[in-house]
Amino acid sequence: MVTYQDGKKILVTPISAEDLKDIHIGDIIYLSGSLTTCRDVAHRRVVEEGREIPVDVRNNAILHAGPIIRPLENDKFEMVSVGPTTSMRMEKFEYEFVKTTGVRVIVGKGGMKENTANACRDFGCIHCVIPAGNAVVAACCVEEIECAEWRDLGMPETLWNCRVKEFGPLIVSIDAEGRNYFEEKKIEYNERKEAQIAKISAQVGFIK
Amino acid sequence: MNKEAMVQKMTDMMAKFVGFTGKKLPDDVIAKLEELRAKEDSPLAKVIYDTMFRNQELAVKLDRPSCQDTGVLQFWVKCGTGFPLINELEGLLKDAVVKATFATPLRHNSVETFDEYNTGKNVGKGTPTVWWDIVPNWDGCEIYTYMAGGGCTLPGNATVLMPGEGYEGVTKFVLDRMTSYGLNACPPLLVGVGVATSVETAALLSKKALMRPIGSHSENERAAKMEKLLEDGINAIGIGPQGMGGKYTVMGVHIENTARHPSAIGVAVNVGCWSHRRGHIIFDKDLNYTITTHTGCEL
Numbered sequence: 001m002v003t004y005q006d007g008k009k010i011l012v013t014p015i016s017a018e019d020l021k022d023i024h025i026g027d028i029i030y031l032s033g034s035l036t037t038c039r040d041v042a043h044r045r046v047v048e049e050g051r052e053i054p055v056d057v058r059n060n061a062i063l064h065a066g067p068i069i070r071p072l073e074n075d076k077f078e079m080v081s082v083g084p085t086t087s088m089r090m091e092k093f094e095y096e097f098v099k100t101t102g103v104r105v106i107v108g109k110g111g112m113k114e115n116t117a118n119a120c121r122d123f124g125c126i127h128c129v130i131p132a133g134n135a136v137v138a139a140c141c142v143e144e145i146e147c148a149e150w151r152d153l154g155m156p157e158t159l160w161n162c163r164v165k166e167f168g169p170l171i172v173s174i175d176a177e178g179r180n181y182f183e184e185k186k187i188e189y190n191e192r193k194e195a196q197i198a199k200i201s202a203q204v205g206f207i208k
Numbered sequence: 209m210n211k212e213a214m215v216q217k218m219t220d221m222m223a224k225f226v227g228f229t230g231k232k233l234p235d236d237v238i239a240k241l242e243e244l245r246a247k248e249d250s251p252l253a254k255v256i257y258d259t260m261f262r263n264q265e266l267a268v269k270l271d272r273p274s275c276q277d278t279g280v281l282q283f284w285v286k287c288g289t290g291f292p293l294i295n296e297l298e299g300l301l302k303d304a305v306v307k308a309t310f311a312t313p314l315r316h317n318s319v320e321t322f323d324e325y326n327t328g329k330n331v332g333k334g335t336p337t338v339w340w341d342i343v344p345n346w347d348g349c350e351i352y353t354y355m356a357g358g359g360c361t362l363p364g365n366a367t368v369l370m371p372g373e374g375y376e377g378v379t380k381f382v383l384d385r386m387t388s389y390g391l392n393a394c395p396p397l398l399v400g401v402g403v404a405t406s407v408e409t410a411a412l413l414s415k416k417a418l419m420r421p422i423g424s425h426s427e428n429e430r431a432a433k434m435e436k437l438l439e440d441g442i443n444a445i446g447i448g449p450q451g452m453g454g455k456y457t458v459m460g461v462h463i464e465n466t467a468r469h470p471s472a473i474g475v476a477v478n479v480g481c482w483s484h485r486r487g488h489i490i491f492d493k494d495l496n497y498t499i500t501t502h503t504g505c506e507l
């Protein structure tokens with residue numbers, strides 16, 4: 001579902017493919033509902049080992065991150081600090097991952113490539129980045145950790161299923177049409193870089 | 209104070225200082241980020257800066273590390289030969305890191321190579337990194353602390369160019385790194401460049417350059433000119449905060465240099481991320497201290 005509050009566009013889980021139709025690369029959105037941390041080994045288990053993911057992420061969101069968690073009493077946990085990790089490491093698994101799990105929103109750091117873009121287009125999914133280095137802002141958006149699965153993977157890799165409120169800002173880097181913000185930007189950056197190299201080189205001929 | 213008490217005192221002070229630097233950015237970085245924030249006008253850049261400043265406020269208020277990646281601790285030590293704790297210094301810095309790791313808390317970021325396990329204490333063989341400069345006939349000690357996060361460590365690179373490639377080659381080497389790896393290193397970046405005679409001399413200088421205050425310039429006129437050219441050039445690429453586009457990509461470019469072999473130009477690049485957690489503290493022989501990077505920090 002999509003809602004608006006104080007001028008913010010908020011995706012609320014469960015999210016449908018329809019909900020993503022009006023979201024485009026470069027948009028700023030927020031997320032409320034179910035968000036599960038999921039990174040390297042969890043992707044490997046789902047895709048390479050064919051294991052069923054023990055948290056239902058269908059129509060929900062995942063976050064590429066390894067948080068700092070404080071255990072509380074009665075098998076409860078507190079999110080102390082959480083920030084995104086480089087999404088690119090999950091690129092090789094993401095097509096199959098989205099296909100099997102039905103996840104709708106992937107949050108991470110930096111861009112991803114064709115595998116993920118194709119998954120986004122084929123199955124109705126988006127990839128967003130949350131500005132990195134803002135671990136306290138992100139942790140404060142976590143209302144509660146509802147469950148923790150695959151704990152044998154250790155704190156960073158455990159699937160921490162969180163209930164979040166207005167988690168963000170999230171900047172859409174791949175939309176459900178498969179457009180890829182970072183890949184489009186990179187073309188611009190590289191063109192400008194060549195021009196700058198030429199410009200600077202003309203002024204640093206110190207070896208004569 | 210006897211030796212033992214002094215060691216204890218300095219360990220505690222360094223543990224506190226390290227923890228503090230993980231929660232609050234140095235004055236010059238905050239000032240620069242404020243300046244860059246004011247100059248950006250795109251909605252994306254603005255929302256990113258707003259988040260960064262809110263995060264830094266919350267980190268202080270809730271007394272938590274501002275970024276979850278508190279890095280590998282690195283220390284640049286300039287120690288007088290007459291400093292009373294010169295013999296104990298390296299050991300006490302290690303103890304201070306362990307202490308800070310549990311007190312702050314810091315993330316466990318020391319993985320022993322080859323044996324490939326995380327020590328769980330943030331220290332290991334050769335970590336924290338300690339670089340020494342010995343100052344003859346002085347009884348004080350100056351320490352730069354730095355948290356080297358993973359994302360901003362990745363762009364690091366060094367090579368040896370042939371003189372024919374010249375400073376034009378240096379330019380290309382640095383700029384190529386910005387568009388390939390810089391994007392993901394949490395810009396706006398502080399860029400350190402070492403120009404020297406070999407890979408290791410250049411590499412060390414490129415990191416040392418990141419300890420300089422933002423806004424400082426090389427004493428060498430041509431190097432200072434190149435700092436400015438690279439700064440303007442990288443900004444003009446338009447990478448912006450978090451690599452998402454913007455007018456400013458760097459907080460500065462610092463070049464450090466030495467003489468070189470006639471047949472070689474050693475060049476290296478290192479970057480610090482927007483969360484540039486560097487601290488600077490000076491002790492006298494009685495452990496009275498001055499902190500130059502963070503006003504209002506009391507240990």
Ligand code: SF4
Nearest residue numbers: 133275357359394481
């Ligand atoms: S690059 Fe810096 S700000 Fe970004 S996640 Fe790493 S340590 Fe934090």
